[in-house]
Amino acid sequence: MTWLVTGGAGYIGAHVVRAFLDQGIGVVVLDDLSSGHAGFVPDGVPFVRGSILDRDLVSSTLREYAVTGVVHVAGFKYAGVSVERPLHTYAQNVTGTLVLLEAMADLGIDRMVFSSSAAVYGTPDTDLVTEATAKNPQSPYGESKLIGEWLLADQAVAAGLRHTSLRYFNVVGSGYPDVYDTSPHNLFPLVFDALLNGRTPRVNGTDYPTADGTCVRDYIHVADLARSHVSAARRLDAGEAIEPVYNLGSGDGVSVGEIMAAVRDVTGIDFTPETAPRRPGDPPRIVASGELAARDLDWAMRHTLTEMVQSAWRARTNA
Structure with a gap:
């Protein structure tokens, strides 16, 4: 096989x-x-x-x-x-x-x-x-x-x-120290690259009808x-x-603001994200149910947000 x-x-x-x-x-x-x-x-x-x-x-x-x-x-x-x-x-x-x-x-x-x-x-x-x-x-x-x-x-x-x-x-995240996300368009690489190059990460939209005003995603x-x-x-x-x-969904999601706070805690780099206007078409919240996958495909959220950030940061800085 x-x-x-x-x-x-x-x-x-x-x-x-x-x-x-x-x-x-x-x-x-x-x-x-x-x-x-x-x-x-x-x-x-x-x-x-x-x-x-x-x-x-x-x-x-x-x-x-x-x-x-x-x-x-x-x-x-x-x-x-x-x-x-x-x-x-x-x-x-x-x-x-x-x-x-x-x-x-x-x-x-x-x-x-x-x-x-x-x-x-x-x-x-x-x-x-x-x-x-x-x-x-x-x-x-x-x-x-x-x-x-x-x-x-x-x-x-x-x-x-x-x-x-x-x-x-x-x-997001990494399961191995030698594999990491290299996409020029994804949030984690964008934030990490900004910090590693002395720039301040940016948040698009802080006035959404969510708990902290930033978008919530899976x-x-x-x-x-x-x-x-x-x-x-x-x-x-x-x-x-x-x-x-x-x-393959979490069922509850995480806000961009929560991610920024987790990145700050994990990296030890103190920063306040720059804010920019909302991007056209970005909805306040999109989260998926993973119930069917949990039933059939051994799907589960086995990592906390902190663990996701820690593993991603470890792999990125090990590169």
């Missing part, structure tokens, strides 16, 4: 790879290193550098390593940038998924865990998102993830693909998320019943 992890050299993908290894499940990584790092791939794990758009490479990788299932993490993940680069986003996230599914079908590989996103919901009209909440993506990125889910569902009907899609909001630890990917793969391997989609 060997699982392919596309995007396995990235921040999330690398944690998924190590979670599989911790459970004694063989893995192989396919990554073009457009945002990943070869150093994130553990020694001894087969690493194929290349794009999921390369059909021949995808097919040869699946065949050479006798892959039995795929965790599809690879993709272009920058929602804001996707508005400026929609064609690139669709090529990476939709065409790439299509190529991967075609290659899997040709070789009779019928198991996939898909890394989806809470971006499929857009700005929901409820403050607790469930899997049944209306889908209204507001960026090409969110649209591409929803189309990916549709592709899996259609392939299940056409070819018997067994699959599930995991939707999540803000992934922040989940990357190691908890990776663990549920393995649980999903195990259910697929065992032929057990599985839902087509799951939210």
Whole structure:
């Protein structure tokens, strides 16, 4: 039994790879290193550098390593940038998924865990998102993830693909001292980089109808998320019943103000965040229920906010 992890050299993908290894499940990584790092791939794990758009490479990788299932993490993940680069986003996230599914079908590989996103919901009209909440993506990125889910569902009907899609909001923390978030758009890296470069972190909007006036979002630890990917793969391997989609959510959320306070405490760097106006379209609160995933995928919030910040800071300063 060997699982392919596309995007396995990235921040999330690398944690998924190590979670599989911790459970004694063989893995192989396919990554073009457009945002990943070869150093994130553990020694001894087969690493194929290349794009999921390369059909021949995808097919040869699946065949050479006798892959039995795929965790599809690879993709272009920058929602804001996707508005400026929609064609690139669709090529990476939709065409790439299509190529991967075609290659899997040709070789009779019928198991996939898909890394989806809470971006499929857009700005929901409820403050607790469930899997049944209306889908209204507001960026090409969110649209591409929803189309990916549709592709899996259609392939299940056409070819018997067994699959599930995991939707999540803000992934933070680190499970290992040598793997950290390098995204130029995510909150934790932005705050850490500001502090390490002598700048003051910024908060967009302090007048929301929340307890401290800042936005409340779902922040989940990357190691908890990776663990549920393995649980999903195990259910697929065992032929057990599985839902087509799951939210990996906290159920209560954390405010940006609380994150800033935790960063100040953990780093020992005293700062008062700069304030800026609200960003257009930012809702006061978006939090997801993780009840279905807790029932089926061993999902739980095993880390406090302080532990999330501590692990992320430790990995970032160890880089």
